Amino acid sequence: xxxxxxxTLPPEVTLLPLRPAELAAANExxxxxxxxxxxxxxxxxTLIGPPKSSxxxxxxxxxxxxxxxxxxxAGLPVSPARVLVVSEESTADWDARCRRLGIGPNVQxxxxxxxxxxxxxxxxxRLIADLEALQRREAFDLIVxxxxxxxxxxxxxxxxxKLLDCLLPLQGLASLGPGVGGAGVWGPAVWLFHHPAKGKQxxxxxxxxxxxxxxxxxxxxxxxxxxxxxSRDRRRRxxxxxxxxxxxxxxxVELSADGADYLAGTDAAGTPLVKTWDExxxxxxxxxxxxxxxxxxxxxxxxxxxxxxxxxxxRWLKRATxxxxxxxxxxxxxxxxxxxxxPGPRAAALARQQRQRRGTASVARAVPGACQWVAExxxxxxxxxxxxxxxxxxxxxxxxxxxxxxxxxxxxxxQDRARLPDRSKFDAAC
Numbered sequence: 001x002x003x004x005x006x007x008t009l010p011p012e013v014t015l016l017p018l019r020p021a022e023l024a025a026a027n028e029x030x031x032x033x034x035x036x037x038x039x040x041x042x043x044x045x046t047l048i049g050p051p052k053s054s055x056x057x058x059x060x061x062x063x064x065x066x067x068x069x070x071x072x073x074a075g076l077p078v079s080p081a082r083v084l085v086v087s088e089e090s091t092a093d094w095d096a097r098c099r100r101l102g103i104g105p106n107v108q109x110x111x112x113x114x115x116x117x118x119x120x121x122x123x124x125x126r127l128i129a130d131l132e133a134l135q136r137r138e139a140f141d142l143i144v145x146x147x148x149x150x151x152x153x154x155x156x157x158x159x160x161x162k163l164l165d166c167l168l169p170l171q172g173l174a175s176l177g178p179g180v181g182g183a184g185v186w187g188p189a190v191w192l193f194h195h196p197a198k199g200k201q202x203x204x205x206x207x208x209x210x211x212x213x214x215x216x217x218x219x220x221x222x223x224x225x226x227x228x229x230x231s232r233d234r235r236r237r238x239x240x241x242x243x244x245x246x247x248x249x250x251x252x253v254e255l256s257a258d259g260a261d262y263l264a265g266t267d268a269a270g271t272p273l274v275k276t277w278d279e280x281x282x283x284x285x286x287x288x289x290x291x292x293x294x295x296x297x298x299x300x301x302x303x304x305x306x307x308x309x310x311x312x313x314x315r316w317l318k319r320a321t322x323x324x325x326x327x328x329x330x331x332x333x334x335x336x337x338x339x340x341x342x343p344g345p346r347a348a349a350l351a352r353q354q355r356q357r358r359g360t361a362s363v364a365r366a367v368p369g370a371c372q373w374v375a376e377x378x379x380x381x382x383x384x385x386x387x388x389x390x391x392x393x394x395x396x397x398x399x400x401x402x403x404x405x406x407x408x409x410x411x412x413x414x415q416d417r418a419r420l421p422d423r424s425k426f427d428a429a430c
Contacts, residue, residue, distance in 0.1 A: 034142055034189050035063060036076045037240065037247040038221060041141065042174050042187040046214060048194050048207045049223035051147075055236050056193050056223060057089070058255065060144060061097045062262060067142070068104040074253040075264035081141035084134065086110045086127075088150040101260055108138070114151070121153045121166075128169045135176045140188045143173065147193040148213075157209030167216050192217065204241040219247055226252065235265055277316060284326065293317065 018026060032041045039045055049056045066073050070080040083106065087094065091111045097103065113127060131143060145151055156162045175187040194213060196206040206222045207213050214220045219242040226235040234255040240247040252265030283299050284291065291299070293314060300307040308316075321328045 031244070032079075033077070033246065034067075034079050034081050035073065036078075037244070038076075038219060039142060039189045039191060040219070040244075041189055043218040044170055044174055044190045044192065044216065045219040045221065046192045046194060046207065046217040047221045047223060048196050050225075050229065051195055053225060053229035054223045055255065057087075057146065058259070059223070059236075059253075059262065060085070060146065060191075060193075061101055061103070062255075062260065064103045064107050065101040065260070068102075068106055074251065074262040076248075079141075081106070082138070083107045083142045083144065084110065084131075084138070084140045085144045085146065086113060086131075086151065087144075087146045088112060089146075108140075118154055119151065124151070124153050124166055125169070127151070128173060132173055132176055135173065135188060142189045142191060144191045145193065147195065149195055149208075160210040160212045163210055163212045164216065167213065171216070196222075203239065214241070218242060219244070277320075280313075280316070280320075 031043075034040065047056055047059075063073060063078070064083060064085070066078045067081040067083055070078050072078060085094075085107065087109060089111060091109070094109050094111065098107075114123060119127070134140070135143070149157070152163075152166055156166050170190050170192070173188070174190045192213070195208050197208045204214055204220055204222070205211050219240065222239045222241075224237050225231070225233065226237050227233040236253050236255075238248070238251045238253060240249055240251065253262040254265050255262055279300065279302050280296065283296055287299075293310065296313065297307050297310065317326065317328075320326050
C-alpha cells in the first residue's frame with residue numbers, strides 16, 4: 001500500500017519558535033499611532049462604508065489635511081505623516097479637494113492606475129511591487145487604497161483563497177521602510193477602503209464578499225449614516241473592531257459646516273452626546289419653575305417646527321440629564337426638568353430665585369407665622385395646609401425693601417429667629 005508523501009515547507013522558510021521571555025527581543029516594532037485607535041504604523045486597517053453616502057473619501061480628505069501639522073480629529077490625536085493615496089477618482093476631483101482643504105506636499109496621489117479597466121492578477125501584483133519600490137524610496141507613513149472594488153482582480157472578492165493571495169502581500173508592504181519620526185525600522189500603515197454587502201450583516205462582517213478581508217486586517221472600521229443617506233444630517237457612525245484597546249468601539253463624528261473638520265459626537269465610553277436643542281433651552285431658561293415633560297410640550301411656540309414626539313423628547317431629556325445639561329428632580333412621568341446652566345439672561349435670576357426659596361423654607365419651619373408673613377409681603381398668599389413646609393417665592397425685591405424698612409425679607413426673618421429662645425416648639429406649630 002502506497003503512502004502519500006507528507007507536505008513539506010519550501011526550503012526558504014525557517015521556523016523559529018520563541019519562548020515568552022524572547023518575544024520582547026524579537027525586533028518587532030512597538031505600536032505607533034498615526035490616528036489614535038484607527039491607523040497605526042505596521043498595521044492594516046479596513047474602512048467599510050456605502051459608496052457616495054457614508055463619507056469615506058470625505059473623512060480621508062480631512063485627515064490628509066490634518067497630517068500636514070498633526071493635531072486632533074474627532075477628539076483623537078493625529079501625528080504628522082507622509083501619505084500615498086491610490087484612488088479611483090480623477091486628478092480633477094482631488095485637485096478641488098486640495099485647494100479647498102489646503103492639503104500639503106506631504107501627500108502624493110496615484111489616480112486611476114489601471115485607466116478605468118479592471119486589472120488582471122498580473123497587473124495587481126505589479127501594482128504591489130511598484131508600491132514597495134515607492135515605499136523604499138519615499139518612506140511613506142500611510143498608504144491608502146481607495147477602493148478595493150476598482151483595484152482588485154475580477155472575482156477576488158467572493159473567493160477567499162484568491163482574496164488572500166491578493167491581500168497577503170499588503171502585510172509585506174506594511175513592513176517596509178522607516179515610519180513615524182524616522183527612528184528605527186517602521187512599516188507604513190495600510191488603509192483599505194471597501195464597500196459593504198447588501199442587507200444587514202453581523203457586527204464586524206459588513207464587508208462585501210468573503211470575510212477574508214476583515215480577517216486579515218488588524219483594525220476594522222464600519223462607517224454608516226446616523227440617519228437615512230438622503231437626509232442632511234452630517235453625522236456618521238464609526239464602529240471599530242480590533243485587538244487594541246485604544247480603538248473606540250463606537251464613535252459618532254459630525255462634519256463641520258465648512259467641511260474642514262470632524263467633531264466627536266460620543267464621550268470616552270462611546271455614549272452619544274446630545275445635540276443642543278435651542279428650543280428646549282429657551283423654554284427652560286424662561287421658566288419661572290420646574291417643568292414636566294408635558295409642560296415643555298405645552299410651551300412649544302416654534303411655528304416653523306412642530307413639537308417633537310413625547311418619546312423623542314423623553315430620550316433627549318434623559319441623555320441631557322446624564323451629561324449634565326439639565327437637572328432632573330424626581331422620577332417617573334411627573335419628574336420635573338430644571339436647567340443646570342441654562343444660557344440667556346434668565347439663568348442667573350433663576351438660580352438666585354432657587355436659593356431664596358430654600359432659605360425661606362428653612363426659616364418658615366422655625367419662626368411662627370413667618371410663612372404667612374413672607375407670603376403677605378410677596379403678595380401671593382398661602383395655599384394649602386402644607387404650604388408652610390415649602391419654599392415661597394419672593395417676587396419683588398422692591399416690595400420686600402418697602403415692607404421691611406429697607407432690609408430684605410430674609411434678613412428681617414433671621415433677626416426675628418435669633419431673638420427666639422427655643423425654636424423646637426414652633427416646628428409643630430408650622
